[in-house]
Amino acid sequence: MATSGIASGAQAVYDALAKEIANRGLDIVLSKAGSMGMDCIEPIVDVIAPGKPRLSFSKMTAKMVPILIDRVVNGDLNGIQPAYRMDEMELLLQGEKKAYFSGSVPVDCSGIPQINELPFYRKQVKIALRNCGMIDPENMDEYIARGGYTALHKALTTMSPEDVILEVKTSGLRGRGGGGFPTGTKWESCRRAEGEIKYVICNGDEGDPGAYMDRSLMEGDPHSVLEGMIIGAYAIGAHEGYIYVRNEYPLAVANLQHAIGQAREAGLLGKNILGTGFEFDIKIAKGAGAFVCGESTALMASLEGKAGEPRAKYIHTVEQGLWNRPSNLNNVETWANVPVIIARGGQWFSGIGVKHSTGTKVFSLVGKINNIGLVEVPMGIPLKDIIYEIGGGIPGGRKFKAVQTGGPSGGCIPDTMIDLPVDFDSLWEAGSMMGSGGMIVMDDKTCMVDIARYFIEFLVSESCGKCVPCREGIYRMNEILQDICAGKGRRGDLELLGRMAEAIKDGSLCALGGSAPNPVLSTIRYFRSEYDAHIRSKKCPAGVCKALIQYNIDKEKCTGCMACAKKCPVEAISGERKKAHEIDQAKCIKCGVCMETCKFDAITLS
Numbered sequence: 001m002a003t004s005g006i007a008s009g010a011q012a013v014y015d016a017l018a019k020e021i022a023n024r025g026l027d028i029v030l031s032k033a034g035s036m037g038m039d040c041i042e043p044i045v046d047v048i049a050p051g052k053p054r055l056s057f058s059k060m061t062a063k064m065v066p067i068l069i070d071r072v073v074n075g076d077l078n079g080i081q082p083a084y085r086m087d088e089m090e091l092l093l094q095g096e097k098k099a100y101f102s103g104s105v106p107v108d109c110s111g112i113p114q115i116n117e118l119p120f121y122r123k124q125v126k127i128a129l130r131n132c133g134m135i136d137p138e139n140m141d142e143y144i145a146r147g148g149y150t151a152l153h154k155a156l157t158t159m160s161p162e163d164v165i166l167e168v169k170t171s172g173l174r175g176r177g178g179g180g181f182p183t184g185t186k187w188e189s190c191r192r193a194e195g196e197i198k199y200v201i202c203n204g205d206e207g208d209p210g211a212y213m214d215r216s217l218m219e220g221d222p223h224s225v226l227e228g229m230i231i232g233a234y235a236i237g238a239h240e241g242y243i244y245v246r247n248e249y250p251l252a253v254a255n256l257q258h259a260i261g262q263a264r265e266a267g268l269l270g271k272n273i274l275g276t277g278f279e280f281d282i283k284i285a286k287g288a289g290a291f292v293c294g295e296s297t298a299l300m301a302s303l304e305g306k307a308g309e310p311r312a313k314y315i316h317t318v319e320q321g322l323w324n325r326p327s328n329l330n331n332v333e334t335w336a337n338v339p340v341i342i343a344r345g346g347q348w349f350s351g352i353g354v355k356h357s358t359g360t361k362v363f364s365l366v367g368k369i370n371n372i373g374l375v376e377v378p379m380g381i382p383l384k385d386i387i388y389e390i391g392g393g394i395p396g397g398r399k400f401k402a403v404q405t406g407g408p409s410g411g412c413i414p415d416t417m418i419d420l421p422v423d424f425d426s427l428w429e430a431g432s433m434m435g436s437g438g439m440i441v442m443d444d445k446t447c448m449v450d451i452a453r454y455f456i457e458f459l460v461s462e463s464c465g466k467c468v469p470c471r472e473g474i475y476r477m478n479e480i481l482q483d484i485c486a487g488k489g490r491r492g493d494l495e496l497l498g499r500m501a502e503a504i505k506d507g508s509l510c511a512l513g514g515s516a517p518n519p520v521l522s523t524i525r526y527f528r529s530e531y532d533a534h535i536r537s538k539k540c541p542a543g544v545c546k547a548l549i550q551y552n553i554d555k556e557k558c559t560g561c562m563a564c565a566k567k568c569p570v571e572a573i574s575g576e577r578k579k580a581h582e583i584d585q586a587k588c589i590k591c592g593v594c595m596e597t598c599k600f601d602a603i604t605l606s
């Protein structure tokens with residue numbers, strides 16, 4: 001079970017299943033699995049019975065468990081309908097599919113859609129997430145049964161380190177943690193760097209608000225990360241590795257720790273791996289959850305026990321990284337792609353996606369979107385396919401306004417660019433970036449000035465303060481944005497923000513400051529009229545910035561039902577029953593509860 005499922009009540013469902021199976025003395029194997037991605041329909045229970053497709057029951061509750069067990073035992077699906085079925089599973093590393101049953105689809109399952117017929121899954125291609133939701137992350141045998149550790153065996157027994165690097169270079173794999181640096185080139189530089197002792201590091205810090213791709217991978221398929229790291233260590237010539245995970249990810253830490261123990265026991269970590277003489281081991285280091293500690297040099301400083309502050313980039317970490325030794329650091333998703341590249345070949349991998357952005361990318365699709373969840377799509381997929389097909393559009397039939405990609409220092413892509421291909425270069429040209437895969441969707445009720453203010457405020461609190469352009473610059477940008485949202489914007493503010501942005505980008509030591517102005521610049525670029533409305537007309541067109549809005553009661557429409565007055569948290573609404581009510585503007589905190597409550601559309605926003 002992944003955190004997303006547990007947050008929806010999966011533990012209670014699991015406990016109820018365990019109890020029901022034990023009480024009835026049933027011969028059913030109960031196991032846990034990570035997230036399949038469609039987190040909006042969690043908790044999901046998959047049932048695999050002989051001669052049947054794999055059936056997935058969504059939004060399960062503990063109360064539904066006895067009914068589900070009845071139906072499973074009797075082979076009758078009446079009263080409880082699965083969300084989808086799987087007729088076969090893809091064994092990606094072997095390049096083959098394995099059917100769950102032979103012959104034709106049983107009659108009672110024929111009306112249930114296949115997983116790939118669902119719009120959420122139809123255009124997804126799972127490489128990094130190949131095992132998430134399909135295996136028990138605590139059971140290494142299940143990982144092996146799906147081809148796990150065959151790539152490691154292939155690399156160690158049939159390939160030289162240079163062959164491995166060449167294969168990764170051929171794949172075109174670019175780092176999934178933010179910068180998109182070519183992985184094979186980084187490995188090659190680290191291999192060539194002088195030094196007996198070298199390190200490989202996995203960056204599992206994942207500090208972007210709304211992002212949980214890496215958490216899901218570490219929770220749902222920890223061995224894929226380990227296997228990628230062991231292959232990388234062999235290629236680079238490292239014997240020690242670290243996985244840096246934030247302390248807020250206890251399940252990821254537990255599953256990784258468990259997997260490391262299993263790998264050691266099986267001779268896949270430690271001395272003489274697979275009898276080849278190669279030696280490598282991995283330790284887990286827990287971070288305290290600072291966003292800046294995801295930056296490679298700050299992460300290494302933190303690993304060394306120092307304050308998590310970045311350092312200048314002219315000293316390359318592949319030559320002088322952790323403890324000044326040559327170090328290769330990659331993101332969780334980057335590592336999880338490696339076994340597939342070695343098993344299927346770099347050429348195969350480069351055939352997926354587009355020319356300079358090969359393979360797939362995992363995104364956490366959150367915000368104002370119907371199908372909230374984790375999605376893995378081929379690079380270059382049009383944004384509209386992610387928003388409307390996979391994501392199922394905007395809740396309440398509202399209008400799509402923008403999507404923020406690239407984390408807090410990414411940019412906002414407007415609705416007019418809905419056809420944009422989602423790849424490293426297109427996102428960059430649009431003033432945003434891929435980042436590590438957070439995708440926050442916004443509807444027409446979102447104020448883009450307020451969004452820029454929110455991200456800048458986040459970055460102000462996360463800046464390590466080491467260099468002046470970032471420490472002072474984004475602090476001042478934040479002050480200007482706060483003023484604009486409070487109706488105190490001045491003419492010339494946008495030009496000033498633009499000039500400050502250039503100075504901050506040029507002068508900051510690390511990419512936190514270097515990319516911090518992105519949300520401001522991209523929202524000014526695409527939503528300038530909203531800034532103008534705030535500054536010149538002192539209006540917030542989306543009705544979000546509290547200083548610029550006022551709730552009123554339309555006396556013609558108000559029936560005096562008193563519903564709003566009862567709900568108002570500060571007793572700002574007065575009036576007798578069946579007579580028009582009134583809002584005391586001095587008391588009103590502009591929470592909007594009255595507007596949500598009124599059934600007669602009598603509350604207006606001006």
Ligand SMILES: Cc1cc2nc3c(=O)[nH]c(=O)nc-3n(C[C@H](O)[C@H](O)[C@H](O)COP(=O)(O)O)c2cc1C
Nearest residue numbers: 175176177203206207294295296330331334511512
């Ligand atoms: C402020 C900041 C935070 C970052 N946070 C992360 C993170 O949480 N995870 C990550 O993999 N990379 C993060 N990065 C990018 C890393 O510095 C580094 O480029 C990346 O981990 C390299 O791995 P890759 O080549 O596999 O992408 C961050 C960068 C900056 C500037």
Ligand code: SF4
Nearest residue numbers: 465466467470510513
């Ligand atoms: S740019 Fe910001 S986060 Fe990066 S080193 Fe300077 S002060 Fe620290």
Ligand code: SF4
Nearest residue numbers: 568588589591592594
């Ligand atoms: S907006 Fe909130 S505080 Fe103001 S009147 Fe309505 S319910 Fe009361």
